[in-house]
Every structure is written in structure tokens, then in C-alpha cells.
Amino acid sequence: MPFGSRRPVPGSRGWRDARTEFRFPVAALVLASVVGGLVDAYALIRYRVFVANQSGNVVHVGMGLGGEFADWPVAAASIGGVLIGAALGTVLRWRARPGRISPPARQLTAALLAVATWALTDALLDAGAHDAGDRALLAVLGAAVTGLLAVVFFRVAGVTVVTTYQSTTVVDLAKGLVGWLHRRAGRWAWPWVSAVIGLASYAAGGWLGTRLLRPQPATFVLTAGIIVVLLLTVRAYRVPAPVSPSRRPPSAPR
Numbered sequence: 001m002p003f004g005s006r007r008p009v010p011g012s013r014g015w016r017d018a019r020t021e022f023r024f025p026v027a028a029l030v031l032a033s034v035v036g037g038l039v040d041a042y043a044l045i046r047y048r049v050f051v052a053n054q055s056g057n058v059v060h061v062g063m064g065l066g067g068e069f070a071d072w073p074v075a076a077a078s079i080g081g082v083l084i085g086a087a088l089g090t091v092l093r094w095r096a097r098p099g100r101i102s103p104p105a106r107q108l109t110a111a112l113l114a115v116a117t118w119a120l121t122d123a124l125l126d127a128g129a130h131d132a133g134d135r136a137l138l139a140v141l142g143a144a145v146t147g148l149l150a151v152v153f154f155r156v157a158g159v160t161v162v163t164t165y166q167s168t169t170v171v172d173l174a175k176g177l178v179g180w181l182h183r184r185a186g187r188w189a190w191p192w193v194s195a196v197i198g199l200a201s202y203a204a205g206g207w208l209g210t211r212l213l214r215p216q217p218a219t220f221v222l223t224a225g226i227i228v229v230l231l232l233t234v235r236a237y238r239v240p241a242p243v244s245p246s247r248r249p250p251s252a253p254r
Contacts, residue, residue, distance in 0.1 A: 018153040021104045030201045032163035037205025042219045046127045047135040049075040051142035074136045081140035085147020108231040111148040119220035
């Protein structure tokens with residue numbers, strides 16, 4: 001499906017596709033996926049749990065209940081953080097009104113503030129190096145960021161995407177490749193290409209998260225910078241007001 005230049009409409013339903021939200025939807029997919037891998041790598045090394053990949057955290061909780069993963073409360077805290085972030089992002093989307101800041105701009109601004117809070121707390125608590133309770137708090141803050149980003153957009157050019165974990169992306173890649181091999185290239189080309197882009201971007205974020213462990217603030221600075229870039233590329237910063245019937249141009253005679 002080609003990228004269009006749709007004008008966003010007020011309300012939550014008009015802001016579900018990256019092509020309506022961002023001037024460069026593929027770049028938005030890449031940047032959001034890089035953030036997912038970046039913060040996941042940092043949190044896994046520092047806190048021993050994920051803040052984006054919640055499938056891994058669910059397994060960690062199960063392992064902990066079975067006596068094989070001592071940090072399972074930290075994993076459970078991360079799951080709660082994503083719930084908080086996603087809930088906040090959903091409320092910000094639903095509350096969009098004509099003339100006010102658009103849903104993606106509101107969500108990204110909240111994510112930026114969450115990153116700042118997370119970075120400050122991480123520095124004060126020495127990345128949770130000395131206490132599991134500190135790591136649990138930091139996991140909540142980091143996961144809230146990914147929860148907010150997870151609901152910024154749901155689709156890219158009609159294809160469902162998840163930028164904060166990649167299990168669905170791998171399935172989309174398999175489905176797209178099967179369709180492509182069955183000579184349905186027109187229908188299946190973009191799904192598998194978008195899956196490859198998402199996986200590569202997530203892996204690149206993981207590499208960056210590993211390389212940027214020292215100096216410690218580098219991960220947070222880069223994460224905030226990416227969110228700022230996304231915010232600057234939002235297609236319409238404010239929700240457009242609906243056109244009243246009296247101001248609509250007359251329809252052409254049939």
C-alpha cells in the first residue's frame with residue numbers, strides 16, 4: 001500500500017497509522033524500534049529484566065515462582081510499568097480535541113518527560129546496583145517509557161507493527177515471505193520488508209544499548225534525542241478543527 005498524505009482527523013481513530021501521524025512513517029518505525037532495543041539492552045544489563053520485551057518478563061515471573069529467578073519481582077514491576085505507560089498513552093490519545101495538541105505529540109511529550117524522570121532516578125540510585133527494590137522502581141520507570149511509545153502508532157502503511165517487542169514482527173516476516181514466494185508480491189512485499197526493517201532496527205538499538213553503557217547517561221540522552229526527532233516529525237502538531245458545513249466549498253455540478 002503506498003504512503004498517502006492523509007490529513008489527520010480529530011479523535012483517536014484518525015491517528016492509528018504512522019502515515020497520518022508522521023511525515024516520514026518508515027523513519028518513525030525505525031526510530032521507535034531502535035529505542036525499544038536500546039532501552040531493553042540497557043535494562044537487561046543493569047536491572048536484569050526487560051523494559052520493552054514483556055514476554056521475557058512473564059517468563060521471568062514464572063521462573064521466579066518456580067524458584068529459579070530471584071529478581072522476578074523486578075520483572076513483575078516492569079510489566080506494571082508498561083501497563084501504566086500504555087494506559088497513560090491511551091488516555092492522552094482519547095482526550096484529543098480540535099485545536100489542541102495532537103495525540104502523537106501528547107504521547108511523545110509524555111514519553112520525553114518519562115525518560116527524564118527515569119534518567120534522574122537511575123543516576124540517584126546508581127542504576128539499582130545495590131538493591132532489588134531500586135531496580136524494581138527503575139524498571140517501572142523504564143517500562144512506562146516503552147508503554148507510552150507502544151501506543152503512539154499501531155500501523156505503518158496499513159501493516160500492524162509493534163515497536164517494543166518483536167515476536168509479532170517475526171511472525172509477520174514469515175507470513176510475508178510465504179506470500180511473496182507464492183507470487184503475491186504486490187500484496188506481501190511491504191509486510192515482510194517492514195518486518196525486516198523493524199527487526200534490524202531493534203537489533204541496532206540493542207547494539208547501541210550495549211555500547212553506550214559507559215558513560216551511563218548516554219543511553220538516556222540518545223533515547224530522549226530520538227523521541228525529540230519523532231516529535232518534530234509529527235505531521236500535524238495540533239488536531240485540525242472540523243470544517244463547518246457553511247465553509248465547505250460548493251460541490252461540483254453533476
